[in-house]
Amino acid sequence: MTLYKEEEFLQLSGIQHFAFCRRQWALAYIEMQWQENVRTVEGKILHENAHDPLIKEKRGDLLIVRAMPVHSREMGVSGECDVVEFHKTKEGISIAGREGNYSVVPVEYKRGKPKTDDSDILQVAAQALCLEEMLCCVIPYGYIYYGETRRRTKVEFTDEVREKVTSSFREMHKYYDQRYTPKVKTGKKCNACSLKDICLPVLNKKKTVSGYINEVIFEEDNV
Template identity: 70%
Template sequence: MILLWNHLIAQSRRYLTLYREEEFLQLSGIQHFAFCRRQWALAYIELQWQENVRTVEGKLLHEKAHDVLSGEKRGDLIISRAMPICSRELGISGECDIVEFYRTNNGISLHGQEGQYEVIPVEYKRGSPKKNHVDILQLAAQAMCLEEMLCCRITHGYLFYGETRHREKVDITDDIREEVRAMFLEMHTYFSKGYTPKVKWSKSCNACSLKDICMPVLGKERSAAKYIDAYINDDISCGDRK
């Protein structure tokens, strides 16, 4: 089954339009893009960024996960930290917090290791599981990069949350894969055009680290025409009262 899957991947890639390395986007940007298109554009196109408590806590958690850059072996488990990954199909590059290789009877071969291994990515996040699925999209993108690099099929991965200190299993479904492909295609389109979406205020803006740069409150203001009409009408009313 694994050999058949690898053959199908190899055949399908003949018909794909592959990105050049200089066109690669940062994989981690997908969670920002899914959260807010404008936030992603400000950070990754205009290169504007601003730290808040959430971003600092998240950075510290990732530094802890990357504390050991070399591999680690525990019996039938091999752990790789801060593993560089990329995908020419998606046009992205990035890093996996942790990739776990479990020895199994039906997996892939690893250089210098005996037997076969199942590949499982693990992404570290601050806080607790989110109501949306932005973290799932990032984990799925990592899995898709690993599949392309290692010629394997990844059925699931894990999200580890710093607040709950617990792993959440995530199934990498075909629907999620298609959403990831569509989202990166949209991101490449925005990036190539240098396009930053206009302000669109929502309640989630209050937790955004770029709130002071983006100024989402402007999206709540009335248009200039409405303001002038209201001002004129108020003057007329005042004149009538005189």
């Protein structure tokens, strides 16, 4: 098994952008281009509240840790978990300075509502895989909290989800090492992308021969 060095780590949160659009991820994380829109600003505010390291909670047998740094040498990623809950159970991991055993549950915070794609699911699953590697445990599920609905959605970390996370990071490392920004098919989701003005998705559309000829004729007629 190949283990990545720390200087080779990618940002864990990038998997959400990669799942939404490989080109968006490459523009933001390889070419280092970014533009904020209403969605990214609102999301940043929500995450700042979730990541406040001054807020530490203990509710009976529940311990809540915010802004917990995580990493995986196997996947070559690092980042932060919005919230990690440690539930006291009969079976689980031990925590220094605390009695008993605890199960581990990551909780990711999102501004909107549940998406039709699996980008949010892959992000919280990636956090779980990092936590499993770091804490030597098994995490069967986690949650995504959506600010618009103010509800949690439970996410089961199935074998299929785990494989998609690891294969995504393998592909991301390949693109990053090659400094390659892929082209993608355009669609309705491009309108909601904060990088649409940089990406210029219309330029990725393949022109037909007839379309090209019509453009040339139009330009000549208007000279």
